[in-house]
Amino acid sequence: MIPETNMETDKKSLRDEALAYHAEGRPGKIEVIPTKPYSTQKDLSLAYSPGVAEPCLEIEKNPDNAYKYTDKGNLVAVISNGTAVLGLGDIGAQAGKPVMEGKGLLFKTFADIDVFDIEVDTKDTEKFIETVKNISVTFGGINLEDIKAPECFVIEERLKEELSIPVMHDDQHGTAIISAAALLNALEITGKKIGKVKVVVNGAGAAAVSCAKLYIALGVEPKNMVMCDSKGVLSVRRKDLNPTKARFATSRDVNTLEEAVKGADVFLGLSVADVLTSEMVQSMAKNPIVFALANPNPEIRYEVAHAARPDIIFATGRSDYPNQVNNVLGFPYIFRGALDVRATKINEEMKIAAVRALAELTKEPVPDMVAAAYNDNNITFGREYLIPKALDPRLITRISMAVAKAAIESGVARKTITDWDAYSQELENRMGRDDKLMRSIRSMARTATPRRLVFSEGDSLNTIKAAIHLLSDGIATPILIGSRSKIHALLDEHKLSLDDKYILDFRSDEEEPRRQRYATLLYSKMSRKGINHAEALKYMMQRDWFTLMMVASGDADTSLLGFGHSYIQSLEPVRQVFSLQPSNRLATMQIVTTKRGPMFFADTAVIPSPSAEDLAEIALMAAKTVRRFGIEPVIAMLSYSNFGTDEEPLALKVTKAVEILHNQYPELLVEGEMKADIALDRESRVHLYPFNKLGDREVNTFIFPNLSAANISYKLVEMLGGAEINGPILMGLSRANVHLVSETASVRTLINLGMIAAAEATPAK
Ligand SMILES: NC(=O)C1=CN([C@@H]2O[C@H](COP(=O)(O)OP(=O)(O)OC[C@H]3O[C@@H](n4cnc5c(N)ncnc54)[C@H](OP(=O)(O)O)[C@@H]3O)[C@@H](O)[C@H]2O)C=CC1
Numbered sequence: 142m143i144p145e146t147n148m149e150t151d152k153k154s155l156r157d158e159a160l161a162y163h164a165e166g167r168p169g170k171i172e173v174i175p176t177k178p179y180s181t182q183k184d185l186s187l188a189y190s191p192g193v194a195e196p197c198l199e200i201e202k203n204p205d206n207a208y209k210y211t212d213k214g215n216l217v218a219v220i221s222n223g224t225a226v227l228g229l230g231d232i233g234a235q236a237g238k239p240v241m242e243g244k245g246l247l248f249k250t251f252a253d254i255d256v257f258d259i260e261v262d263t264k265d266t267e268k269f270i271e272t273v274k275n276i277s278v279t280f281g282g283i284n285l286e287d288i289k290a291p292e293c294f295v296i297e298e299r300l301k302e303e304l305s306i307p308v309m310h311d312d313q314h315g316t317a318i319i320s321a322a323a324l325l326n327a328l329e330i331t332g333k334k335i336g337k338v339k340v341v342v343n344g345a346g347a348a349a350v351s352c353a354k355l356y357i358a359l360g361v362e363p364k365n366m367v368m369c370d371s372k373g374v375l376s377v378r379r380k381d382l383n384p385t386k387a388r389f390a391t392s393r394d395v396n397t398l399e400e401a402v403k404g405a406d407v408f409l410g411l412s413v414a415d416v417l418t419s420e421m422v423q424s425m426a427k428n429p430i431v432f433a434l435a436n437p438n439p440e441i442r443y444e445v446a447h448a449a450r451p452d453i454i455f456a457t458g459r460s461d462y463p464n465q466v467n468n469v470l471g472f473p474y475i476f477r478g479a480l481d482v483r484a485t486k487i488n489e490e491m492k493i494a495a496v497r498a499l500a501e502l503t504k505e506p507v508p509d510m511v512a513a514a515y516n517d518n519n520i521t522f523g524r525e526y527l528i529p530k531a532l533d534p535r536l537i538t539r540i541s542m543a544v545a546k547a548a549i550e551s552g553v554a555r556k557t558i559t560d561w562d563a564y565s566q567e568l569e570n571r572m573g574r575d576d577k578l579m580r581s582i583r584s585m586a587r588t589a590t591p592r593r594l595v596f597s598e599g600d601s602l603n604t605i606k607a608a609i610h611l612l613s614d615g616i617a618t619p620i621l622i623g624s625r626s627k628i629h630a631l632l633d634e635h636k637l638s639l640d641d642k643y644i645l646d647f648r649s650d651e652e653e654p655r656r657q658r659y660a661t662l663l664y665s666k667m668s669r670k671g672i673n674h675a676e677a678l679k680y681m682m683q684r685d686w687f688t689l690m691m692v693a694s695g696d697a698d699t700s701l702l703g704f705g706h707s708y709i710q711s712l713e714p715v716r717q718v719f720s721l722q723p724s725n726r727l728a729t730m731q732i733v734t735t736k737r738g739p740m741f742f743a744d745t746a747v748i749p750s751p752s753a754e755d756l757a758e759i760a761l762m763a764a765k766t767v768r769r770f771g772i773e774p775v776i777a778m779l780s781y782s783n784f785g786t787d788e789e790p791l792a793l794k795v796t797k798a799v800e801i802l803h804n805q806y807p808e809l810l811v812e813g814e815m816k817a818d819i820a821l822d823r824e825s826r827v828h829l830y831p832f833n834k835l836g837d838r839e840v841n842t843f844i845f846p847n848l849s850a851a852n853i854s855y856k857l858v859e860m861l862g863g864a865e866i867n868g869p870i871l872m873g874l875s876r877a878n879v880h881l882v883s884e885t886a887s888v889r890t891l892i893n894l895g896m897i898a899a900a901e902a903t904p905a906k
């Protein structure tokens with residue numbers, strides 16, 4: 142348990158930090174940024190008078206044109222009167238503004254939706270409704286926030302009826318959707334049946350009522366639910382209940398929360414801090430599910446709850462503990478989906494679709510960037526991971542697509558989507574994660590008969606996760622080389638599932654015939670290189686040799702071979718087993734995904750000090766590989782000098798490589814020697830070197846003068862420039878069926894290289 146004194150210090154430092162965060166620089170958290178040019182007189186005459194009159198008149202003729210000429214379709218109002226701000230209660234409209242700005246920040250960062258936060262200073266329901274109605278034409282959607290019950294119910298119902306844009310009270314439905322997804326997963330983990338569980342809901346306000354309704358819609362029996370407000374259990378004996386509360390009144394003989402939670406399976410808190418005691422949690426049924434969702438402080442603290450019951454499944458609304466059940470997982474993506482199909486409302490079908498999408502997503506392996514963001518390599522479906530993490534980049538595609546589909550199917554969409562792949566890409570583009578090249582490589586890899594891809598490091602967790610992904614995505618049929626028992630232990634520990642047929646325990650007795658066969662093949666290749674059959678058989682106990690022979694024998698189409706400390710040394714067995722292209726060189730290329738699109742860097746791993754001839758061959762191999770990905774290579778031969786400005790051997794070597802290429806491959810778009818800035822700055826290149834063969838084309842392929850320069854450069858752009866690196870792609874084999882990958886590679890690297898390997902491979906005969 143955290144000692145009280147530490148808690149006080151933590152509270153104070155959080156307070157200081159939070160106040161400084163909001164006050165520093167431009168006060169607050171959001172600003173408005175123009176999206177059109179505005180620097181010239183011409184720009185201003187279009188943006189404002191006189192040009193602006195034209196879109197005005199078009200909208201006057203047809204109001205739908207507002208979606209065409211204004212930001213309406215991507216603009217949501219976050220509107221509050223400050224009567225139920227977090228769990229702080231009725232602190233007034235203006236005091237709630239930091240929360241509303243915060244919602245704006247979340248809408249923008251998670252779903253690229255622009256927001257105006259609007260604080261309406263009235264508690265009069267009618268006046269509030271009228272205000273929202275009067276300003277609603279500005280917006281594509283209305284997110285009601287932190288408005289207390291029961292007024293919030295009337296407000297939302299009326300606005301839904303009277304407006305034809307989506308209106309959602311986030312505290313009600315956002316919370317209901319997220320907590321329902323967490324509940325479904327918690328029930329699955331504990332093996333409890335939704336129709337049987339006893340549920341206590343503490344709080345009878347906006348969030349609690351809406352959650353209770355959704356739980357019932359999903360299968361909780363109303364007779365198994367007890368709800369409490371600030372005065373205790375809502376019972377049929379109470380005379381002070383409004384109609385909303387009366388709907389949940391129980392006839393059971395319980396009056397206090399303490400009595401109600403005895404033997405309960407689920408506690409859902411949407412009330413105030415610290416109302417659930419350790420003793421109450423101890424009195425709950427086996428494997429109690431406790432969602433203490435009051436913000437900023439939950440109904441019971443994490444440490445206290447866990448100390449009370451080791452078998453607890455526990456969630457809060459906070460980001461600093463596992464299982465954050467917070468509506469941030471919902472509202473950005475729900476509105477994104479609704480806006481994209483111009484839905485007239487957010488209906489039950491759309492909400493349930495979001496619940497299912499969230500619950501399902503939790504069961505998939507998390508991307509590495511999520512593990513990195515939370516500094517936790519062990520995020521797998523289970524007690525501590527009931528619901529996706531807020532920083533999971535897959536949320537936008539999964540939830541928004543599910544919501545948009547449900548809107549179309551349930552008939553509330555005014556725009557339809559037919560190309561779902563394109564929509565998925567559009568969603569990723571919004572978040573700056575566009576990676577068309579990897580997408581197209583993925584499509585190339587997804588053939589009718591997925592390539593058999595053998596992993597030499599099959600008993601590492603990252604490889605197992607990557608293999609499961611590639612299999613389920615239809616990209617490859619994985620073969621995991623490794624100890625069967627170790628792989629099973631990892632699968633069990635991380636609650637992953639993979640059929641046994643994808644595991645090959647290469648050292649086991651049952652694989653002896655296969656080892657013999659591969660040894661005979663290796664012997665036939667290497668008998669004149671000093672290897673006898675007995676030695677070849679010994680090699681088959683080594684995973685890299687075994688893997689290579691699997692490909693060489695045709696039992697697999699392609700492979701990812703793990704390497705330890707040296708890429709160059711690990712290439713030796715590859716050179717022994719496979720034939721090379723006539724140039725007789727191997728080299729590697731990295732795909733470097735930058736904000737300017739994909740770029741290709743070579744050679745990043747094999748030839749330390751290439752000659753002019755080597756450089757010309759590296760450029761040719763790179764050109765061939767880039768073309769295979771459907772991109773026309775435009776090649777810069779890089780140096781520290783430009784077109785003969787220096788006569789040092791290092792510069793002259795590159796000049797000579799360019800000469801070779803110009804003489805022997807006149808059709809190839811290659812130039813140099815040139816510095817990196819001239820390669821990237823088209824204008825200067827054309828201006829300063831008008832004779833250059835590339836003209837003003839965008840360079841996409843960079844051949845470095847030596848291995849150090851290439852290797853250092855791609856790591857710098859990765860670490861400093863935020864580029865994503867995919868590779869290394871091994872070039873120069875007569876059949877591209879081996880790629881080497883670091884034994885410590887991340888799941889994402891393995892998936893992407895697996896995809897490249899599968900796309901490049903030709904099936905073994
Ligand atoms: N994690 C998440 O995503 C979300 C969390 N929340 C949290 O849920 C809480 C409620 O929010 P919201 O529904 O919008 O607010 P409301 O004002 O609409 O409802 C508050 C409810 O809490 C009840 N309550 C107050 N004190 C107690 C108590 N001691 N015991 C039992 N019930 C009590 C009130 O009872 P009465 O009716 O008698 O006044 C009321 O029913 C807040 O803490 C909020 O931060 C809300 C939305 C999302």
Ligand SMILES: CC(=O)C(=O)O
Binds near residue numbers: 228435436467469
């Ligand atoms: C999360 C949220 O919306 C609330 O606590 O009110």
Ligand SMILES: [Mg+2]
Binds near residue numbers: 227
């Ligand atoms: Mg709220």
